[in-house]
Structures are given as C-alpha cells and as structure tokens.
Amino acid sequence: MLAVDGISVRFGGITALDGVAFTVEPGTAVGLIGPNGAGKTTLFNCLTRRCTPDAGTVRFEDEDLLALPPHSVAGRGIARTFQNLGLFPQLTVRENVMVGAHSRGRTRHLAAALGLPHVRREERELRDQADDLLRRLGLADVADHPASGLPFGTLKRVELARALAVRPRLLLLDEPVNGLSHGEVDQFADLVRSVRQEFDLTLVVVEHHMGFVMGLCDKVVCLDFGRKIAEGTPDEIQRDPAVIEAYLGVAA
Amino acid sequence: MSTITATLGTGRARRLRATLTTLLAAGVALGAPFYFAPFQVFQLTMVLLYAVALAGLNLLVGFGGQISLGHGAFFAAGAYTAAVMLDRYETGHLATLPVAAVGCFLLGLGFGVPALRLRGLYLALVTLAFAVFLPPLLKRLEPVTGGSMGLTVDKLQAPAWSGLAEDQWTYFVVLAVTAVALLLARNLLRSRVGRALLAMRDNESAAEVMGVRLSLHKTLAFAWSALFAGVSGCVYTWVIGFVSPDSFSFVLSITLLAGLVVGGLASLYGPLLGAAFVMYVPSVAQDISDAAPGVVFGLLIIAVMFVAPTGLAGLAGRLRGVAASRLTRTTPPAADDRTPDSEPSASPAPADPAPVDAEPVGAQPRTEKD
Numbered sequence: 001m002l003a004v005d006g007i008s009v010r011f012g013g014i015t016a017l018d019g020v021a022f023t024v025e026p027g028t029a030v031g032l033i034g035p036n037g038a039g040k041t042t043l044f045n046c047l048t049r050r051c052t053p054d055a056g057t058v059r060f061e062d063e064d065l066l067a068l069p070p071h072s073v074a075g076r077g078i079a080r081t082f083q084n085l086g087l088f089p090q091l092t093v094r095e096n097v098m099v100g101a102h103s104r105g106r107t108r109h110l111a112a113a114l115g116l117p118h119v120r121r122e123e124r125e126l127r128d129q130a131d132d133l134l135r136r137l138g139l140a141d142v143a144d145h146p147a148s149g150l151p152f153g154t155l156k157r158v159e160l161a162r163a164l165a166v167r168p169r170l171l172l173l174d175e176p177v178n179g180l181s182h183g184e185v186d187q188f189a190d191l192v193r194s195v196r197q198e199f200d201l202t203l204v205v206v207e208h209h210m211g212f213v214m215g216l217c218d219k220v221v222c223l224d225f226g227r228k229i230a231e232g233t234p235d236e237i238q239r240d241p242a243v244i245e246a247y248l249g250v251a252a
Numbered sequence: 253m254s255t256i257t258a259t260l261g262t263g264r265a266r267r268l269r270a271t272l273t274t275l276l277a278a279g280v281a282l283g284a285p286f287y288f289a290p291f292q293v294f295q296l297t298m299v300l301l302y303a304v305a306l307a308g309l310n311l312l313v314g315f316g317g318q319i320s321l322g323h324g325a326f327f328a329a330g331a332y333t334a335a336v337m338l339d340r341y342e343t344g345h346l347a348t349l350p351v352a353a354v355g356c357f358l359l360g361l362g363f364g365v366p367a368l369r370l371r372g373l374y375l376a377l378v379t380l381a382f383a384v385f386l387p388p389l390l391k392r393l394e395p396v397t398g399g400s401m402g403l404t405v406d407k408l409q410a411p412a413w414s415g416l417a418e419d420q421w422t423y424f425v426v427l428a429v430t431a432v433a434l435l436l437a438r439n440l441l442r443s444r445v446g447r448a449l450l451a452m453r454d455n456e457s458a459a460e461v462m463g464v465r466l467s468l469h470k471t472l473a474f475a476w477s478a479l480f481a482g483v484s485g486c487v488y489t490w491v492i493g494f495v496s497p498d499s500f501s502f503v504l505s506i507t508l509l510a511g512l513v514v515g516g517l518a519s520l521y522g523p524l525l526g527a528a529f530v531m532y533v534p535s536v537a538q539d540i541s542d543a544a545p546g547v548v549f550g551l552l553i554i555a556v557m558f559v560a561p562t563g564l565a566g567l568a569g570r571l572r573g574v575a576a577s578r579l580t581r582t583t584p585p586a587a588d589d590r591t592p593d594s595e596p597s598a599s600p601a602p603a604d605p606a607p608v609d610a611e612p613v614g615a616q617p618r619t620e621k622d
Contacts, residue, residue, distance in 0.1 A: 014482040031331040048461050074463030087460035088451050090518075099446075099451045103463030110470055112443035119443060126444070166462065 001026040001202055002047070002170060007056030009042050009226075013225040017053065018226040024170070029196065029203035031217035031234075033210075035246055038223040040206040041083055044174050047204070048080050049073050060170065074103040079157045083175045083206075089148035093139060093158050096147050097130040100165030121125035133161045137191070153184045157191070164199060171196075173205045177212050185212055193214060214238065222246065281427060283350050285420040293419045294336055294491075299524070299531045300423075300430040306530075307437040308480025313509070314475040314518035315441055317453030318367055322379030324480040324505030325386040326356050328495075330485025335495040336396060338405040345408060345490050349429070352486035353479050360478025364471030383505040387497035402496025406490065413449035422491055433480060438520055441478065449473055450518070482506075503604045512555050516565025525564040529556075 002024040009017040017039045024030050036185045045051035046058060049070040058065040060076060068076065079100070088096050105126060107119045134140050137157050142150060147158060156176065163171055176192065177185045189212050196203060207213045213220060214234040222230040222237060224246040230237055237243055285293045336349035366378050390397045397403065397470050409577050410421030440446055451459035460466055480594050488496055507530055515526020537548035560567040 015579050022495065050457060050461070069465075070460050071463050071465040079454075080461055082458065085463070086455055088454035090457065091447070091450055092455055095447055095450070099462050099464070101460075102444060102448055102451075107444040109440065109445050110474065112445045113440040114441040115435075119439075123443060158345065160463070 001061060002204070003057075004043075004047075005057045005058045005059075007043075007046055007052060007058065008052040009039070009046065013232070015226050017046070019056070020223065020226070020228050021056075022221050022228065022231060024202060024204060026169075026202055027200070028218045029205065031220040032204060032206045032223065033208070033213055033220060033237075033243075034223035034229075037225075039226040040223055041174060043223070044080060044204075044206060045173055047172060047201040048078065056206040062089050069105075073165050074168075077167065078172065079163035079166035079170075081156075081163050081174055081176060083178065085152075085155055085159055087147045087155060087159055087162070090146055092144050092146055093150070093161075094127070094134065094143040097133055097160055097165045098126050098156050100162035101126045101129060101167075103166060130161075130165060133164055136195075137161045137164075153180055153188075156180065156188065160191070164195060167199075168201065170202045170204070173203065173207070174205055176205065177207060177209050185209060187211075189215060199224045210238075239249035240243050285423045290417065290419040293423050294532055296489055297301050297419070297423045297426045298529045300426045301484050301491065302508075302527035302530055303509065303524045304433045304487070305481045305484035305508055306515060306526045308477040308484070309436055309508055310510045310517065310519075310523050311437060311441065311449070311480070312473050312477035314516075314522070315446060315449040315453065316470070316477075317449075318470070318473065319372065319376045319509075320379040320474075320477070321482045321505050321509060322363070322382040323377045323501070323508050324500055324502060325379075325383040326360060327482035327485035327488070327504065328386055328390070328497075328500035328509070329359055330356050330482030330498065331489045331495050332397060332403075332485075333482070334489035335403045335405050336488040337479060338489070339403045340396075345406075347622075348489070349483065349486055352482045356482025356485075357475045357479040359482075360475035361471060363478065364474030367470055367474050368618065369468050380505070382501060383502040387501055390500075397497075400497060402499070403495050407493035408490050416443060426487055426491060429483065433483055437480065441520070443539070445469070465481040497514060514553060514563055516563025516564075519563065519565035522563050522565035529564070531577075612614075 004023070005021045006019045007014065007017055007021075008019055020039070020043060022030070032043065042051060046053050046116075047065065049065070049068060054068065060078065063076070065073070065076075065183055068141060080119075088099065091099070105122060106241075109162060111119050123175055125136070131143065134143050137160065139154070139157055141155060142158075147155065150158070156179075160173075160176070173192070177188050180188060192203070193216065195201065203216070205217060217234060220232065220234055220237040221228060222240070222243045229242045229246060230240045232240070255391035260498060267509060284296055288296065301370050305323060305327055308326075309320065312318050312320055330352040333352040334345075337351060338345065339347045363379065363382065367375055367508045391400045393399075407418070408422045409427055410416045414421055416424070441449070448459065448464045451462065451464055452466060452469060456466065511530035512523065513526075514529045515524070516522030533552055534545060534549055537545040537552065540548050554562065560570060
C-alpha cells in the first residue's frame with residue numbers, strides 16, 4: 001500500500017533521514033520506533049508532504065506521493081495526528097472534526113455565500129457524519145466546546161476523530177499516547193484497535209511507549225540517527241541487539 | 253441521556269431566541285427612519301454602509317487571521333468606480349454596484365498574492381502602502397477622477413411612488429444592500445469555506461494536512477474581503493454624492509481596522525457594533541472636548557479594549573463568564589455538573605473567540621509518564 005524507498009532528508013549539515021526504506025501492507029499496523037531525534041517525525045512529514053526529501057521515493061497505491069501538492073494528500077485517503085496535538089483551539093470540537101472532512105466537501109465560495117440548497121445539504125451531511133464520529137469516540141458531550149481547555153486525553157481523542165473524518169485508508173499516528181496516564185494509554189490502545197477494525201485502516205504509528213507499540217503493531221521499524229537499524233515483528237525487535245544498544249546503550 | 257435532551261432543549265430555545273431577535277431587529281431597522289430626524293437617519297445609513305466594509309474586513313482579519321491596513325483603498329476604489337460611472341457614463345446607481353463589486357474582487361485577488369508570502373506586520377505594511385499611495389494617484393488621474401476637487405454626482409432620489417423623503421429612501425436602499433451583504437458574509441463564514449479560514453488561522457499546517465488548499469483560501473479571502481469593502485464604498489457614493497481623494501486617506505483604513513477590533517473580531521454581528529462605534533464615537537468625542545476630539549476618541553478605544561478585550565460583541569459573553577465564575581467560586585461542588593452548554597462559550601456564533609482563554613493547546617499537561 002505504502003512503499004518508502006531510500007528517502008534522505010538533510011537540514012543544513014544534519015542528516016535527519018538517510019536512505020530509509022520500508023513497506024506497509026494493506027490492513028497492517030507498522031510501528032516506527034527509535035530514540036529522540038531519530039527522524040521519525042521527519043519521516044511522517046515526508047509522508048504528508050510537509051517536507052520534501054532530498055532523495056528517494058514514496059509511493060502510495062502506485063501513485064508518486066511526492067508529486068502531489070500537500071493539500072491533496074488528505075483527498076487520497078491519508079490522515080495523520082500530530083505529536084503535540086494539531087487541533088484548532090478556537091473551533092469547537094465538532095468544527096474540528098468537520099474540518100477533517102474538508103477534502104470530501106465540494107462547496108465553493110460563491111455557492112457558500114449564496115447558501116444554495118446543495119451547500120446546505122452537504123453541510124448537514126458533514127455535520128451528521130461528524131456527530132456520528134463524536135458519538136463513536138465518546139465525545140458527544142463536548143461537541144460544542146472549544147477545543148482549548150479540554151483535558152489532554154480528550155483532545156487526543158478529538159484529534160483521532162478529526163483524522164477519521166478524512167475517511168482515511170492510511171492513518172498516521174504521531175506519538176498518540178504521549179502524555180497520557182497509564183489507564184488512558186490502555187483505553188486509547190483499545191480505541192485504536194477497535195476503530196482500526198471498524199474503519200478498515202492501515203496504520204503507521206510513531207510511539208515511545210513500547211507496550212503500546214508491541215501490543216498494536218504487526219511489524220516494527222526501528223530508526224536511529226536517520227537510518228533504519230532493524231525491521232521485524234515485535235518479538236524480533238525486542239530481541240534485536242542493535243535496537244537494545246540504541247535504546248539502552250552498551251555497557252562500557 | 254438527560255444531557256442529550258437538555259442539549260436539544262437549549263438548541264430549540266436558542267433557535268427561538270435567535271428568530272425573535274432577528275424579527276425585533278428587523279422591526280427596529282424598518283421603523284427607525286420614520287422615528288428619527290433626517291440627520292439621524294443619515295447617520296444610521298452610514299453605520300449600515302460601514303458595517304458592510306467591516307464585515308469584509310472581518311472575513312480577512314477575524315476569520316482569516318491576516319491583516320490589512322489597506323481596506324480604505326478598496327473602499328475608495330468602490331466609491332470612485334461608482335462616481336466615475338455616474339459622472340461620465342450616467343449609468344444609473346444600481347448598475348455601479350456589480351461593477352464596483354467585481355472590480356474590487358479582482359483588485360483584492362491581486363493583493364491576495366503578496367498575502368501568500370507575507371504575514372503579520374509585513375502584510376500590514378504592504379497593504380498600508382496601497383492605502384497611502386492611492387489618494388495621490390487619484391489626484392494625478394485628473395481627467396478621470398476630477399483630481400483633488402473630486403467628483404460630485406447625483407445622490408439617490410426617492411421615486412415618487414414610494415412617498416418617502418430622500419433620506420428615508422436612501423436608508424432603505426442601503427439597508428437592503430447591507431442586509432444582503434451581511435447575509436452573504438454569514439453564509440460564507442458558516443460554511444466549509446469559513447471553517448477552512450478559521451482552521452488556517454488557528455493552525456496552518458494542520459489545516460493543510462486536512463486538505464485545505466492554503467493559497468486558494470488565502471487569496472480568495474482577500475478578494476471577497478475587498479469585494480465587501482468595494483460595495484461599501486460604492487454605496488457611500490450613492491449616499492454622499494461626492495468623492496475626493498482626501499475622503500479616503502490611510503486614516504480611513506486604520507479607522508476601519510480599529511472599528512472591527514472594537515466591535516469584535518470573528519463575531520458575526522461585531523461589524524455592526526464596530527460600524528456604530530466608528531460613526532458615533534467621533535461625534536461624541538467632539539461633544540466632550542472641542543479642542544481635542546482625537547484624544548477622546550483614542551481614550552475611548554483604550555477604555556473599550558480594557559473593558560472588553562474581545563470587542564463589544566464579546567462583552568455579553570464575558571460578563572456571563574464572569575458571573576458564572578463568581579457562582580462556581582461560591583459553590584465549588586457545582587463546578588462538576590456544568591455541561592458544556594451551560595458555559596458562555598456555547599454561543600451560536602461559530603467561532604466566537606471571546607471566552608476562549610489564551611491557553612496553548614499544544615502545551616503538555618503534567619501527567620505522570622509511563
């Protein structure tokens with residue numbers, strides 16, 4: 001479904017990614033792990049066209065993803081969440097989710113200004129779909145609340161709801177349980193598992209919480225200093241000496 | 253379950269209240285010219301036409317999060333379009349409206365292009381330059397614009413069948429234009445397009461990831477905003493019957509921006525309040541102090557921003573918020589069963605920023621990790 005091949009990104013003298021390659025099969029969940037600064041988020045940014053690699057290719061369902069303008073990525077069925085939340089703080093929770101459906105809307109400026117019937121119909125549909133998603137994720141009570149000022153755990157779910165509103169086939173989660181408490185991590189893991197099944201999603205997850213990654217993913221890719229140092233099933237990765245070295249260091 | 257029924261209940265009550273408010277406002281608006289003296293009717297007319305310009309500016313500044321210190325120039329462009337058409341081609345008043353609207357839309361589209369690359373103070377500077385350079389240009393183009401003497405054209409005349417005085421007829425025409433313009437602005441802002449603008453203002457990169465085409469929405473926000481300013485300027489010519497370069501100095505642009513901020517950014521009725529402020533406060537200032545009305549005007553702006561930092565439109569919400577926090581402080585246990593709907597932030601305006609505390613959403617809360 002997704003094939004990343006040999007991508008390299010350099011910021012000035014620093015090489016953030018160095019020839020990273022891996023594939024994601026449809027319906028699987030792939031975990032991306034690695035110490036801080038290993039290039040995980042940069043890789044995500046390449047997948048959503050927020051950053052253009054200096055070399056390499058990214059193909060999504062046989063289409064060259066790097067040839068697309070950034071705003072077209074959502075329309076192809078790719079959604080993401082952000083490491084430190086990328087919500088719209090002054091919009092209500094429902095509006096946040098409705099922005100997620102932007103790429104599926106067709107309303108143009110003039111038609112919107114005139115309030116044409118098809119515009120209102122579309123607006124009603126998007127609103128109903130957003131409300132369905134909010135109910136599904138247990139957010140119906142906060143639908144009219146501005147996104148700022150809600151608890152962090154709730155906001156993580158709002159961001160997930162917004163990403164689902166894109167109707168993605170590939171969902172990229174950037175540190176989804178970072179900053180959540182123990183109990184919340186388990187809840188969120190259950191939630192991700194159930195929406196993955198329900199919406200038939202393919203997942204790529206960046207996360208430091210090993211319990212979360214190993215419990216969710218079919219395959220794990222480990223990066224260190226911009227290079228792929230290991231790839232395999234969670235069991236293999238946990239035993240891999242290179243991974244252990246990168247995370248824990250070697251005894252002197 | 254009970255919260256759902258409560259939400260439905262408040263939703264219906266809110267709609268009923270909105271309908272009643274609209275009817276009441278319409279009644280007052282239609283009755284006003286028969287109650288007030290001609291000069292006061294003229295002032296109300298000016299409030300209405302400024303409200304159109306402010307609604308356009310609101311689209312750009314309040315919703316789009318961009319800044320323009322050049323909207324006086326779009327206003328002037330609309331006014332001169334109408335004046336030149338009336339003066340040279342005697343087209344009749346109504347024909348000038350679409351021309352001014354389309355002309356300013358295209359002008360705004362042109363200015364939307366620098367807006368793609370510049371932001372904040374830099375964009376403010378570029379638009380200010382436009383506002384500064386337009387009056388001298390108008391003076392130079394004497395054969396068309398009449399130079400510094402300006403152009404005097406026919407005002408709106410009340411047709412005999414209406415039985416209205418000139419000021420009343422003008423008022424109703426402007427009221428109609430304003431009502432349509434505000435309705436269009438409201439529709440635009442409550443749609444997918446308005447949401448995209450707000451999303452860009454709040455978090456540009458997240459908006460782009462959700463599929464919002466930044467360049468398109470930014471330039472079109474500028475163009476639509478200029479269109480409203482142009483329509484407002486066109487109507488200004490109908491009402492005043494005279495344009496000159498000195499009527500449209502860059503101070504007008506700054507006054508418009510000040511009016512919008514005082515009225516309330518990103519609020520749907522903030523432009524009307526702001527227009528009233530722009531229209532009435534200078535004359536009130538004149539009454540208070542003959543010597544330095546500008547000082548009084550400035551002090552009043554400061555006073556309003558101190559009492560209502562989110563503008564006059566946000567004042568009601570703020571007062572309710574203060575009252576609510578007083579209540580919860582005296583009865584702490586009640587804080588838990590406040591539903592989101594009971595909070596002042598649940599105002600029907602799609603994105604009234606009023607009650608939103610300036611709290612960075614990205615901030616990490618202090619929770620135990622792992």
